[in-house]
Amino acid sequence: xxxxxxxxxxxxxxxxxxxxxxxxxxxxxxxxxxxxxxxxxxxxxxxxxxxxxxxxxxxxxxxxxxxxxxxxxxxxxxxxxxxxxxxxxxxxxxxxxxxxxxxxxxxxxxxxxxxxxxxxxxxxxxxxxxxxxxxxxxxxxxxxxxxxxxxxxxxxxxxxxxxxxxxx
Numbered sequence: 180x181x182x183x184x185x186x187x188x189x190x191x192x193x194x195x196x197x198x199x200x201x202x203x204x205x206x207x208x209x210x211x212x213x214x215x216x217x218x219x220x221x222x223x224x225x226x227x228x229x230x231x232x233x234x235x236x237x238x239x240x241x242x243x244x245x246x247x248x249x250x251x252x253x254x255x256x257x258x259x260x261x262x263x264x265x266x267x268x269x270x271x272x273x274x275x276x277x278x279x280x281x282x283x284x285x286x287x288x289x290x291x292x293x294x295x296x297x298x299x300x301x302x303x304x305x306x307x308x309x310x311x312x313x314x315x316x317x318x319x320x321x322x323x324x325x326x327x328x329x330x331x332x333x334x335x336x337x338x339x340x341x342x343x344x345x346x347x
Contacts, residue, residue, distance in 0.1 A: 210305030249291030256284035
């Protein structure tokens with residue numbers, strides 16, 4: 180049986196939350212995708228369930244993907260950020276229902292110790308992780324997420340820098 184997919188540009192965007200988590204050194208958690216042969220690094224992210232607030236999804240996704248629970252919410256990017264996923268990837272993800280994602284980005288301060296972080300979760304998404312200078316996020320990201328990271332950096336890096344300046 181052949182499935183006829185809706186043309187890419189006629190598909191909706193998937194509602195998603197993205198998470199920038201920074202530590203006391205001002206570095207951000209970045210994971211290397213398990214399902215990509217390329218050097219694909221990204222921040223944690225995941226779908227927002229029906230009836231779920233973005234902040235609730237953020238805490239849930241962070242725990243599911245990284246085991247991190249010791250965080251405090253700092254800020255939210257002021258608008259949805261949209262990005263498209265190229266074909267054929269869009270046909271293979273989420274049963275081909277979406278053209279990409281619309282994301283609410285949240286900034287969290289990590290209060291725990293590194294040994295709290297465990298990417299070997301029930302449904303792992305990362306094969307490796309690092310604390311990274313947020314300035315280098317766009318160069319580490321897969322091509323279709325580079326602009327997303329540039330946008331969130333414009334808003335979150337000044338907050339992160341100001342936060343760390345007041346902590347010391």
